[in-house]
Amino acid sequence: xxxxxxxxxxxxxxxxxxxxxxxxxxxxxxxxxxxxxxxxxxxxxxxxxxxxxxxxxxxxxxxxxxxxxxxxxxxxxxxxxxxxxxxxxxxxxxxxxxxxxxxxxxxxxxxxxxxxxxxxxxxxxxxxxxxxxxxxxxxxxxxxxxxxxxxxxxxxxxxxxxxxxxxxxxxxxxxxxxxxxxxxxxxxxxxxxxxxxxxxxxxxxxxxxxxxxxxxxxxxxxxxxxxxxxxxxxxxxxxxxxxxxxxxxxxxxxxxxxxxxxxxxxxxxxxxxxxxxxxxxxxxxxxxxxxxxxxxxxxxxxxxxxxxxxxxxxxxxxxxxxxxxxxxxxxxxxxxxxxxxxxxxxxxxxxxxxxxxxxxxxxxxxxxxxxxxxxxxxxxxxxxxx
Numbered sequence: 456x457x458x459x460x461x462x463x464x465x466x467x468x469x470x471x472x473x474x475x476x477x478x479x480x481x482x483x484x485x486x487x488x489x490x491x492x493x494x495x496x497x498x499x500x501x502x503x504x505x506x507x508x509x510x511x512x513x514x515x516x517x518x519x520x521x522x523x524x525x526x527x528x529x530x531x532x533x534x535x536x537x538x539x540x541x542x543x544x545x546x547x548x549x550x551x552x553x554x555x556x557x558x559x560x561x562x563x564x565x566x567x568x569x570x571x572x573x574x575x576x577x578x579x580x581x582x583x584x585x586x587x588x589x590x591x592x593x594x595x596x597x598x599x600x601x602x603x604x605x606x607x608x609x610x611x612x613x614x615x616x617x618x619x620x621x622x623x624x625x626x627x628x629x630x631x632x633x634x635x636x637x638x639x640x641x642x643x644x645x646x647x648x649x650x651x652x653x654x655x656x657x658x659x660x661x662x663x664x665x666x667x668x669x670x671x672x673x674x675x676x677x678x679x680x681x682x683x684x685x686x687x688x689x690x691x692x693x694x695x696x697x698x699x700x701x702x703x704x705x706x707x708x709x710x711x712x713x714x715x716x717x718x719x720x721x722x723x724x725x726x727x728x729x730x731x732x733x734x735x736x737x738x739x740x741x742x743x744x745x746x747x748x749x750x751x752x753x754x755x756x757x758x759x760x761x762x763x764x765x766x767x768x769x770x771x772x773x774x775x776x777x778x779x780x781x782x783x784x785x786x787x788x789x790x791x792x793x794x795x796x797x798x799x800x801x802x803x804x805x806x807x808x809x810x811x812x813x814x815x816x817x818x819x820x821x822x823x824x825x826x827x828x829x830x831x832x833x834x835x836x837x838x839x840x841x
Contacts (some may be wrong), residue, residue: 464490464532465499467519469506469540479504487532489565498530520551523558536565571650605694608724611638616684617677618642618728620648640687640725645671649681650728653688656740657733682741683712685734686720690727761801768793774800 468482479502490497497524503515522528533555535541541562542548555562584771604611615621622641625634648669657666662678671678686693696718698710729737766774766782774782782795811817 457655461496461532462532463498464495464534465501465522466490466497467515467528467540468503468536469503469513469515471505480539482536485536485565489534489563493563495532495534506613520554523554528558531559532561532563534563534565538564558661598713602694602719604637605692605719605721607637608692608721609639610692611694615640615643617673617681618688640692642726642728646728649688652728653685653729653737654733656682657729658737661739679741682737685729685737686731686828687726689731690723690725691731692721692724704814715744729751743806762804766800766804 466483466486468479468486470479470482483500487497489495501519501522505515506513506515519533538548543549552562579671580825601612609624610621619640620643621638623636623637624639628635652665652669652671655668656662660668662839663676666673666678673681681688684693696712698713761771762774762782768774768784772784774784776782776797781797784793
């Protein structure tokens, strides 16, 4: 009698932050029953607890990827309860499936029926697209909920700014037998120190002097963050300030904050530490300092200007970058400065340089200079090191 050897299999389990999501224990029971039904031998489990499937940056998923490609891998079947366990991003799912197919690993979903290969391919694609759509809709619903919280004067999430603390208020609703609460801001023991610091900054005092006077021992980055939060310190709830950020890619458009007109502001939701006028003065100073920083970078060449410091007027005055839009010259006494569009200047000079490089005159001069240099080295070998 020949004993049939059972196929070795691994399982991938994932739960999210959604309270209605299927628990890890429930997934494990379902996949164990599926393995027994199909005569599969469970040898490995990969688990991600409270992890989103929108990207691949999950510990369990990363371990699964590593072992999938490992020469020492024992299992040839991977079990999951449904397509959304693997990924809610269609491209991540497709790439993973492609790698699994190359390595002769079969992916089996508990909820998917046995189908022919063509129908299975169509169903998988549909389910993966549906998972991504669900993720996008969930994100929009979440953002809509945050926006509504702000409209009602509640916090949209996150910790309290320095000088405040979170105060929870019952909404009157009950969920799972527990009262639903939402957060508002209340003053903390550091409120007087923060108020002193911000008022001095609104009056133009240097950051270090204002912090020392207020008794705040905080990093400069934290102090700057407080200043950008000036409207919150003026008693308003502010949301949608920061741009989206992707891991490893930075902020969208390389800008940390959205334009002011995109901020969502609900006025007078909590006790203020500064006036609205003071808050606006602080924000204006920050905005002007950002512009000044860009001009400074342009002048030193640490910017997108190609020819700053290299171009001169017929009189010998330097053209320098200004505001990431123009080259400018310093005005002479009693005269106005001159301005040129950066893009037009860079394009014109670059096109001329490219034309010159391939011109016969340029090639001839380079050839002649190379021959002269080579001749000098032959006559005097030390010339090569001068």
